[in-house]
Amino acid sequence: MRQALFPLAVTVLLLTASGAGAAERLMTEPVTPRPEIAAGHSRVPYGDARRPGTNFSVLIPHGWTTHALPPRAEGTEGLAVLAAWSAPDGDVRLEVAVQRMRRELAPADWMVEWLKADDWQVLDARRLPGAAGAQGDVLAERAGRVHRLRSYKSGDLMFLADASVSRDGFAAAEETLFIATEGFRLEGLIGGPYAEPMREAAWDGPIPAWLLVPAAWKMAADDRLPRAAGRQFTATDAGGRAVGLIYVGTLAPEAAADHAALAAAVAETLRTRQDLTFDTPTLDRASAPGATAEVQTGSTTAVNPAGVPVRVEMTIVREPRGWVVFALAGTRPDPDPYLIDAANRRVFEIVRGSFGGG
Structure with missing residues (x-):
């Protein structure tokens, strides 16, 4: 692909959020030094030959449990959870889900509509530049749990990294949620960055x-x-x-x-x-x-x-x-x-x- 002739100045754009307080702002940098984070986490790969293009990896704290997921029924639409991990106490959890797209959409725009449809309370949000369109990075609450959500795309596959904790546990787990979603990595593009020809x-x-x-x-x-x-x-x-x-x-x-x-x-x-x-x-x-x-x-x-x-x-x-x-x-x-x-x-x-x- 040719290089763009007229690069624009990069800006970080905010999605609509509902008046977040200081404690409900998106963490954008961890408090713990990065070398200490690396020492306390493992990069865990995921791959499934039945689902070409879904390979990814995540940063998981040492001691977390990997959960076995039931097979998804054939023909089911919407997001499918591929993998899940949780802390020893079971309260902090990370899930990675995927959905096949029929049209080319930026991950952030897809996330906006998904949040509306599922009636989330958005506490804070931002758009981040991405090779396959702007990524959505959202702090939201639903059913008594606080979620750090981030959307990524590879070809026609939309990925959602969802790290969550109970409302009472958010202050202690905020950095863990940030690392879990920021640490998501796609392991190669299948069919290029676009969802349609x-x-x-x-x-x-x-x-x-x-x-x-x-x-x-x-x-x-x-x-x-x-x-x-x-x-x-x-x-x-x-x-x-x-x-x-x-x-x-x-x-x-x-x-x-x-x-x-x-x-x-x-x-x-x-x-x-x-x-x-x-x-x-x-x-x-x-x-x-x-x-x-x-x-x-x-x-x-x-x-x-x-x-x-x-x-x-x-x-x-x-x-x-x-x-x-x-x-x-x-x-x-x-x-x-x-x-x-x-x-x-x-x-x-x-x-x-x-x-x-x-």
């Missing part, structure tokens, strides 16, 4: 373009910006209705005065061609200081004629050879049982992250 898209222009997009998204030439070499990528639902649109275009240096002018032009085409109502988003710099390419991003919520909210995101890049424009218009149904919004955002991330100008 990808294809390459390439075209000539002021900046020759190359990127990855899911094979299910339709591509067509797009002339929405004058003097631009552009392509439109569209996703549809089972009824053939468009639920996601991504525009990528390259322009010569003289084609626009600044980032804001290009944002205004793209916004106008979305309002007229997609019949959306919204104000042009304000752009903020996303590139690292001193970078050759200046990247600015912005987002807002539009409304379509049916009154359905539509996510609008833009990333506009100015580099020595000219401009590159990325724009997303994706429906945001509420409720969203098919995770349309999460899938659109992940594809937009892949398109931007894979873009290369050859």
